[in-house]
Amino acid sequence: MDYTRIACDRPRDGVARITLARPDKANAQDKAMLYQLDHALAQAARDDAVRCIVLAAEGEHFSSGHDLREDTSLSDHHPVTLWSGFDDAGQAGQMASEHEMYLGLCRRWRDLPKPVVVQVQGKCMAGGLMLVWPFDIVIASDDARFSDPTVAFGVNGVEYFAHVWELGHRKARELLFVGGEMTAEECRQLGMVNHVVPRARLEDFTLDMAARIARRPLIGLRLAKLACNQSLDAQGYSTALQAAMGWQQVGHANARLVHGMPVDPSGAETIRREAKGEG
Numbered sequence: 604m605d606y607t608r609i610a611c612d613r614p615r616d617g618v619a620r621i622t623l624a625r626p627d628k629a630n631a632q633d634k635a636m637l638y639q640l641d642h643a644l645a646q647a648a649r650d651d652a653v654r655c656i657v658l659a660a661e662g663e664h665f666s667s668g669h670d671l672r673e674d675t676s677l678s679d680h681h682p683v684t685l686w687s688g689f690d691d692a693g694q695a696g697q698m699a700s701e702h703e704m705y706l707g708l709c710r711r712w713r714d715l716p717k718p719v720v721v722q723v724q725g726k727c728m729a730g731g732l733m734l735v736w737p738f739d740i741v742i743a744s745d746d747a748r749f750s751d752p753t754v755a756f757g758v759n760g761v762e763y764f765a766h767v768w769e770l771g772h773r774k775a776r777e778l779l780f781v782g783g784e785m786t787a788e789e790c791r792q793l794g795m796v797n798h799v800v801p802r803a804r805l806e807d808f809t810l811d812m813a814a815r816i817a818r819r820p821l822i823g824l825r826l827a828k829l830a831c832n833q834s835l836d837a838q839g840y841s842t843a844l845q846a847a848m849g850w851q852q853v854g855h856a857n858a859r860l861v862h863g864m865p866v867d868p869s870g871a872e873t874i875r876r877e878a879k880g881e882g
Contacts, residue, residue, distance in 0.1 A: 608636035610661075611643055615810055617654040617817030619647040623734075626662025631670040632730055634704065638680045640734075641708055648715050654817040654824060656715075657809055658738065659722040665747070666731030668761075671871075677704060683711065694856045697865055705733060705762035706848050710841075713737035714832065716825045718816050722809040723747045723787075724802055729761055736765040739828065741795065742809045743787035744802040749795075752782035752877065756870035758854035764847030768840060769795045782877060 610622045621643045623630040630636075640658075647653045660666060677689040677700050684707035688699045712719070719738040727735060727749045735741055751760050759779070760766055766775035770785075770793050778785060790796040800808045816824065835841075855865040862868055 604639060604642045606639050606643070608633070609639045609643055611646075614657070615814040615817065617652065618657060618810065618813045619650065619653045619655075620657040620659060620810075621647070623658075623660040623666065626660075626664075628670065629664040629667035629726065630660045630662065630731075631667045632734070633670040633673040634675055634677065634680050636670075637704060637708055638683075641683060641711065644712060644715055644719075648717055651821075654717060654819065654821050655813045656717055656719045657722060657813050658719060658734065659806070659809070660724070662725075664725035665723045665727045666734055667726055668729030668731050683707070694852060694859060694865075697855055698852050701762050701851065702848065705730075706844065709733055709737045709763040710844075716828060717821070718824055718828060720809055720813050720816070722805055723796075724805055726750070729753050732761055732765075733763045736763060736769055739831075740797050740812065741790075742798050742800065742805065742812065743790070743796045744805045745787055745799050746802055747787040747796075747799075748784040749787075749790055750782070750784040751778055752874045753870070754779050755782060755873040756854075756866035757858050758866065759847060759850045762848060762851055764844055764851070765840075767843070768835070769793075782874070 608623070608625055610624045612620050614620050621640060623636065625631065625636060644656065647656045682703050684703045686699045686703040686707065688695060689703070690696055691699065718740065720740045720742060721735050721738045722742050723735060724744040724747055727747060729751050732749065732751060751766065753760055766779065770778065774793055787796055787799045791799050798808065858864060858866050
């Protein structure tokens with residue numbers, strides 16, 4: 604696969620780094636980015652010389668979320684789950700697309716049998732959370748800000764609905780109901796972020812941790828990750844995420860009936876106004 608949205612390198616022994624490379628769009632995710640990222644993660648997962656993977660991003664911001672201006676079809680890409688019918692009319696096509704492209708990809712990444720460390724700076728907004736939550740360790744710069752304003756579109760939140768697990772149910776409700784931002788330090792105190800460091804130290808700190816991880820035996824890392832993931836699943840994690848995707852489809856279906864499109868069109872203006880501090 605020719606990478607146009609990401610870059611790959613090996614910055615330390617045993618460490619593969621994948622970098623989102625769309626800084627002019629604040630690393631907004633189009634389908635090409637998501638599938639290139641999936642391909643690169645799969646390549647690193649199958650490489651026996653790699654024991655730890657780092658996900659980073661070029662530019663001022665980690666990710667501004669989904670690229671809402673994109674109009675390509677999933678049929679133009681290379682689906683990796685067993686879903687089909689992406690161009691079907693009505694809610695059927697959207698349900699298939701979101702199970703494949705959002706929940707499906709995030710589940711694949713969450714189950715990748717090697718540790719993944721995410722390096723976050725600037726804004727991590729809405730769909731940007733889906734490039735953080737499936738992974739294992741989060742290192743954030745002190746200027747990082749996390750948000751999910753998508754309730755303004757008439758849906759329950761981003762499609763990989765891990766909010767309650769990552770933030771606790773009280774702060775998850777606040778983030779969703781209010782649509783505000785959470786600082787890196789707030790997220791560290793809640794357990795979503797492992798470490799907060801100055802922006803100037805972010806890369807070195809992340810690579811140092813990845814290098815330490817890569818010195819562990821791969822079988823031990825795999826078993827530890829399996830144990831952590833299964834502990835979450837024993838508490839209902841995967842079942843809850845699947846159920847939340849169903850509510851996502853209810854939101855889209857309602858918007859199609861009320862507004863003739865899959866989201867409430869007033870949501871974009873609400874988010875823009877609040878981003879400007881206009882309340």
